Amino acid sequence: MEVATLMRAEEGLPEGVAPPGGIADLSALLGTWFNTDKNTGGVVRMVLAGMPADFTVHAFGAGSPPSQEYDWGSTGAVAYASGVASPDGMAFSATYDFGFVETFLAAYTKSGILVLDTFNVFKDGSGRSNYFSREFFHR
Amino acid sequence: MEPSRISRRRDLPEAGLRPLAPVDLAPLLGIWVNFDLKSRGIARLELEERQGGLTVRVFGAAYWGEVPAFPFTDGVGLHAAVAFNAFYDFGGVRVTLACYLNKRLLVVDAYTTFHDGSGRSPYFARDHFYIPG
Numbered sequence: 001m002e003v004a005t006l007m008r009a010e011e012g013l014p015e016g017v018a019p020p021g022g023i024a025d026l027s028a029l030l031g032t033w034f035n036t037d038k039n040t041g042g043v044v045r046m047v048l049a050g051m052p053a054d055f056t057v058h059a060f061g062a063g064s065p066p067s068q069e070y071d072w073g074s075t076g077a078v079a080y081a082s083g084v085a086s087p088d089g090m091a092f093s094a095t096y097d098f099g100f101v102e103t104f105l106a107a108y109t110k111s112g113i114l115v116l117d118t119f120n121v122f123k124d125g126s127g128r129s130n131y132f133s134r135e136f137f138h139r
Numbered sequence: 140m141e142p143s144r145i146s147r148r149r150d151l152p153e154a155g156l157r158p159l160a161p162v163d164l165a166p167l168l169g170i171w172v173n174f175d176l177k178s179r180g181i182a183r184l185e186l187e188e189r190q191g192g193l194t195v196r197v198f199g200a201a202y203w204g205e206v207p208a209f210p211f212t213d214g215v216g217l218h219a220a221v222a223f224n225a226f227y228d229f230g231g232v233r234v235t236l237a238c239y240l241n242k243r244l245l246v247v248d249a250y251t252t253f254h255d256g257s258g259r260s261p262y263f264a265r266d267h268f269y270i271p272g
Contacts, residue, residue: 006200006201007199007200007203007234008179008199008200009179010179010180011200011251011259022261023260023261041148041149061146061147062147064148064151070145070146070147078250080251080260080261080263081261082263084262085260086260091250091263093237093250096146098144103146104224106248106250108248108263108265117237117239119211119224119237128152128215129162129216130210130212131149131212131213131214131217132222133149134239
């Protein structure tokens with residue numbers, strides 16, 4: 001199939017390389033990831049599970065008191081490779097909508113560490129600022 | 140007003156801090172140029188305040204157009220913008236930009252999915268930008 005106009009050069013397949021047909025290997029992502037900061041007030045751990053077609057994330061937020069956790073439940077996630085020609089997942093995104101706050105997760109792996117960025121939008125009129133966070137996880 | 144609901148402790152404002160509205164967009168505004176002149180990704184972003192909101196224009200191999208961008212602070216009780224996200228839908232290609240400031244650098248993570256039957260993998264790309272001068 002002919003590819004339409006490229007918005008970035010990196011969107012094109014290298015010469016002579018066949019398209020992989022999507023993500024096939026999630027092994028770099030799957031498993032339970034723990035925050036490297038045991039005193040975090042953000043995401044404590046995440047469980048990444050499933051196949052490329054039904055890939056999910058199950059996150060747990062830091063509770064108050066810290067001995068408790070907020071179980072965010074499981075939600076669908078999208079896996080990403082490091083380039084258009086790779087079938088190997090190394091990043092993901094997902095969205096949680098809690099009603100009062102919507103949290104977008106954007107994460108990638110690097111040297112065995114998972115780096116998680118969250119973008120949090122409050123919808124409850126509480127006056128809290130929408131905020132960004134960045135945290136690091138290990139398996 | 141005391142927030143009644145949280146999903147993690149960070150959703151609670153720290154003692155003594157009060158959110159100020161609107162968010163101060165100044166740290167994000169300007170023309171950001173990719174450090175890597177040979178980048179095959181995004182070459183330049185232009186972030187502008189318009190009627191109290193934030194807009195972004197992206198230039199890659201082609202001009203992406205202008206879309207709203209959504210600013211974020213570093214905490215629920217803070218007001219200086221330190222990050223933003225934005226979404227481009229080109230039909231067969233959709234790109235979510237997840238961006239944040241790191242000192243004087245703007246880090247741009249692009250999460251791209253294809254919906255054109257081309258068989259290309261969705262992919263993640265990262266670029267670093269600065270404001271010349």
